[in-house]
Amino acid sequence: MxxxxxxxxxxxxxxxxxxxxxxxxxxxxxxxxxxxxxxxxxxxxxxxxxxxxxxxxxxxxxxxxxxxxxKQPKTYRVQVEGIPDDAALEALRQGITLKDGLTRPARVKRLQSGGLPERNPPLNPKRHPITSWLEIIISEGRNRQVRRMTAHVGYPTLRLVRVAIGxxxxxxxxxxxxxxxxxxxxAKTQRKPPSRRSSSPSATSSKRRRP
CATH class of the missing domain: 3.30.70.580 (Pseudouridine synthase I, catalytic domain, N-terminal subdomain)
Structure with a gap:
């Protein structure tokens, strides 16, 4: 495949x-x-x-x-408006209550930069003079989840790039x-040959579905 x-x-x-x-x-x-x-x-x-x-x-x-x-973990590099404080990051790590329920805890850390080529078209620095980068790892996939999570703690997402799935x-x-x-x-597991000790006509073998 x-x-x-x-x-x-x-x-x-x-x-x-x-x-x-x-x-x-x-x-x-x-x-x-x-x-x-x-x-x-x-x-x-x-x-x-x-x-x-x-x-x-x-x-x-x-x-x-x-x-x-x-639950494949998905890793994102996220450029947000402003500089999130420790309380905001801890809230993301604990789980955010959105309209569709509580999110699973995320793994979150600050990044010095996104380490990515500039987007086309790029962000307008006059509209967004102060931004920062986070790495966010989640194991669920709700609609626009990362964007809603960062907005909930007061730091809207400006750019979101998924860099890994599992x-x-x-x-x-x-x-x-x-x-x-x-x-x-x-490779499929090979079935062992039947034991010679189970040769009685009354003995039956049970077939199990192999994964």
Missing amino acids: HLYLLHKPYRMLSQFTDRTGSDGTPRDTLANIINVPGIYPAGRLDYDSEGLLLLSDDGELIHRIAHPRF NWQLGGLAAGEWRRETLHAP
Whole structure:
């Protein structure tokens, strides 16, 4: 099976078609940057967010990556308005009560910089003279969750870039670039031969579903 790691640019839909435009203006989609038949994204990124998106042609793999039950940690670099104080960071770590309930505790730390190329178009320094960067790791995927969490503690998100999903890293992919990985399914466990001691005609064997 194949897995595609793609760096979704800013202002691009996490899908291959645009059916939701309200003003009639076409928006960029994944079809602008990758042309591989039969692949679908595992999860999504908002139109105004950037970073790692995973795609595959294997439905079971997509399910294991995207379903909340598997709790894949997602790592974001987040540029926020202002400089969050210790109380704000601790609130994020403890969990934030949003309209759809309490979030799971996040792992949060300050960063000296995002370590990323400038966004296109860049932030306007006159509108946002004081900003700072955080690394935020969450294990759930509510709608616009990171943005709502930082806004709740008083520091709105200005730029959000996902740099990892589980062990998959964005690495050196530039915006609009992608790479393919080949994943090998684990070998099936070989069933042991039946014991010679269980040769009685009355003995029965139970079949168990192997994972």
